[in-house]
Amino acid sequence: MAISAFDLFSVGIGPSSSHTVGPMRAAHTFADGLRSEGVLERVGRVRAELFGSLGATGHGHGSVKAVVLGLEGENPETTDPRRADPRLEEVRSSGVLRLGGTHEVACTVDTDVVLHRRASLPFHANGMRFTAWESATPADDDEPLLRREYYSVGGGFVLDEDEVGGNRIVPDETPVRYPFTTGNQLLERCAESGLSISGVMMANELSWRTEAEVRSGLLHLWEVMQECVDNGCRSTEGVLPGGLKVQRRAPRLARQLRSEHGGDPLAAMDWVTLYALAVNEENASGGRIVTAPTNGAAGIIPAVLHYYTRWVPGATDDEVVAFLLTAAAIGTLYKENASISGAEVGCQGEVGSACSMAAGALAEVLGGTPDQVENAAEIGIEHNLGLTCDPVGGLVQIPCIERNAVASVKAITAARIALRGNGKQIVSLDKAIKTMRDTGRDMKVKYKETARGGLAVNVIEC
Secondary structure (H helix, E strand, O other): OOOOHHOEEEEEEEEHHHHHHHHHHHHHHHHHHHOOOOHHOOOOEEEEEEOHHHHHHOOOHHHHHHHHHHHOOOOOOOHHHHHHHHHHHHHHHHHEEEEEEEEEEEHHHHEEEEEEOOOOOOOOOOOOEEEOOOOOOOOOOOOOOOEEEEEEEEEOOEEEHHHHHHHHOOOOOOOOOOOOOOOOHHHHHHHHOOOOOOHHHHOOOOOOOOHHHHHHHHHHHHHHHHHHHHHHHOOOOOOOOOOOOEEHHHHHHHHHHHHOOOOOHHHHHHHHHHHHHHHHHHHHHOEEEEEOOOOOOOHHHHHHHHHHHHHHHOOOOHHHHHHHHHHHHHHHHHHOOOOOOOHHHHHHOHHHHHHHHHHHHHHHHHOHHHHHHHHHHHHHHHOOOOOEEHHHHOOOOOOOOHHHHHHHHHHHHHHHHOOOOOOOOOHHHHHHHHHHHHHHHOOOOEEEOOOOOOOOOOHOOO
């Protein structure tokens, strides 16, 4: 399956790529489908049903809001986060939804967006079913105008029922110059071509875009990452939404670090912590972020890239592009051979994969060989194996925000360990990814983004 860097990295809103971005995209796609089928203006009622992890933690992850906005034609890339909550309340109070942005239909949010806390659809833990009827008060046996099922499979990726034929993902058959599906194949492509990992990924990206478009697109993502960090550091909102009363720490930490003038040999790590906290606090508040490769793990790659551009002399846009391409190449291995969905394999698939991607990317721009890059990525995931996804209250706050900060520092350590070696190791990246996949399959469902295990049940909500 051909995967682009722009599949793994995209601009969206918080707090969750699989629970907010994915449902919004699915709802938008369904509304577009009604228009393309020529039945949009006939619709009198729409119902959205969310299953599995979406149903279990949808309220805490803003899934209801995302579905409503998506049905109204909003996209995660362009929607205004500041308008999201007010618009949801307008629909709730008026009982009217603008389907596709133009056609008004009756809507009772609390009954037309159904969260099934225990039921699941067969293909994936994040399943959705959308149904549209001509009648505003449909009976159980009324024939729908359109009914479609979708799956949010992590990182904002959404598949419809046609793309999971035979209970498998129908692959993108776009030919790329240097195809690879495993870490070993990626290293072989580097050896055959004489290119770095970022060079191989750039050559493959040219199957979809020109080099100038790839560069400008990646640098735009970097701009959004920087804006997100800046917004998180400057925020005047002291408490994150959701009821846990979690205090924002990035603004205060930013002030502290800016007032200090040398003397601490580990000050750079405090700044890395700040960058990660800022991003994930913005994510938790529903702000604009870059999914990298998920929202729950969105702080790691920006934090490590900020570390590189600030603390390593001579960093240029070329290295920023190489960093993101290398991270994307590693991310494709997780999409191909395991998962980046916390609902499918736990947080090892989110924070673990992001840590691995950032570690390998940093190793490359610091001058590492492809073998050293692969080694850094392996170290990054190896020490996140078994990590559960147990958000307290179903919110992407505890332990998610601090977990990003810790993983960012871990990624830097992994890169430095790898660069001190020759790239040879006993455990390959492929073996570590397989282990992550197998561990995820063995992990109890309650530890996979359901808020029914771990810290989620051992911490009393405030």
